[in-house]
Amino acid sequence: EVQLLESGGGLVQPGGSLRLSCAASGFIFSSQAMTWARQAPGKGLEWVSAINSDGTTYYANSVKGRFTISRDNSKNTLFLQMNSLRAEDTAIYYCAKDETGGRLEYFDYWGQGNLVTVSS
Amino acid sequence: QSVLTQPPSVSAAPGQKVSISCSGSSSNIGNNYVSWYQHLPGTAPKLLIYDNNKRPSGIPDRFSGSKSGTSATLVITGLQTGDEADYYCGTWDRSLSGVVFGGGTNLAV
Numbered sequence: 296e297v298q299l300l301e302s303g304g305g306l307v308q309p310g311g312s313l314r315l316s317c318a319a320s321g322f323i324f325s326s327q328a329m330t331w332a333r334q335a336p337g338k339g340l341e342w343v344s345a346i347n348s349d350g351t352t353y354y355a356n357s358v359k360g361r362f363t364i365s366r367d368n369s370k371n372t373l374f375l376q377m378n379s380l381r382a383e384d385t386a387i388y389y390c391a392k393d394e395t396g397g398r399l400e401y402f403d404y405w406g407q408g409n410l411v412t413v414s415s
Numbered sequence: 416q417s418v419l420t421q422p423p424s425v426s427a428a429p430g431q432k433v434s435i436s437c438s439g440s441s442s443n444i445g446n447n448y449v450s451w452y453q454h455l456p457g458t459a460p461k462l463l464i465y466d467n468n469k470r471p472s473g474i475p476d477r478f479s480g481s482k483s484g485t486s487a488t489l490v491i492t493g494l495q496t497g498d499e500a501d502y503y504c505g506t507w508d509r510s511l512s513g514v515v516f517g518g519g520t521n522l523a524v
Contacts, residue, residue: 330514332460339417339519340454340503353513387457394465399507399514401450403471405459 297321299390299406306412311380317373317390317406325368328393330402331375333386333411343388344375347397358384380413387411418443419504419517426523431494435520437487437504443515447506449487451480454501454519463502464489494524 303315317329330345344364345353352364363376373390388409391402420438427433437449451464462471464480467487477493487504504517 332514332516334454334456339501340452340460340505340516342505342514342516345514355513356511389460391460395448398447400448401462401465401505402460403462403465405461407459408457 297392297404299392299404301388301390301406301409304388304409304411306414307380308415309381309413311413312376312378313380313411315375315377315388315390315409315411317375319371319373319390319392322392324366324371328395328397328399329366329373330391330393330399331364331373331388332391333384333388334408335383335386338386341386345393345399346373349397351397353399377411380411382413385411385413417518418508418511418515419506421502421504421517421520423518424521424523427494429494429496429524432490432492433494433522435489435491435502435504435522437489437517439485439487439506439515441485442510443485443506443508444482444487445485446509449480449482449504449506451478451487451489452503452505453498454503456501460503491522496524498522499524 331343391405394403448466452460454460467482
């Protein structure tokens with residue numbers, strides 16, 4: 296059974312940093328692209344970042360230069376390092392598994408989400 | 416402003432049919448497969464449709480998808496109250512080199 300479990304969220308001040316983790320199980324993690332998406336309060340789903348199995352990374356313009364996606368295949372874990380956080384980064388963050396061989400056209404499993412609140 | 420355009424809300428009575436549209440461009444829908452997700456805020460989004468019109472195992476055939484040119488459509492028949500949720504389309508955008516989602520459509524049954 297595929298499972299994705301996010302952790303690392305919480306309350307952080309504007310300008311601060313936070314690192315999210317997504318522990319994966321039930322599939323060959325190293326072979327799959329992975330992604331992060333978020334949902335701000337009252338808003339829709341927004342894609343944040345993705346990483347292919349070969350380590351190629353992609354970012355939404357809204358987070359480029361501030362967020363870094365990475366993966367540790369030895370620990371089946373996906374990460375999102377978030378720096379220079381802003382109030383508008385407040386959201387529930389979801390990790391998800393790609394099932395398109397890295398084309399990133401759809402995500403078949405999603406985590407339950409982890410809340411990040413940026414506020415003073 | 417989302418790259419993919421969806422109606423903010425749709426509604427229909429139980430047992431009826433509803434269609435949700437998703438409009439894009441040649442850089443996204445026009446040249447890539449479209450997927451659809453059902454989402455209740457605070458829960459894990461669920462994949463409903465992938466590759467424009469395929470259903471993952473466990474998704475009832477009341478849910479169907481189609482694509483024509485730079486637009487896609489999700490159709491839900493035999494509506495149930497349990498279908499009340501937000502629905503999102505998504506795909507890859509070649510110009511942005513990123514994933515794009517629609518703004519979401521809230522379904523009221």
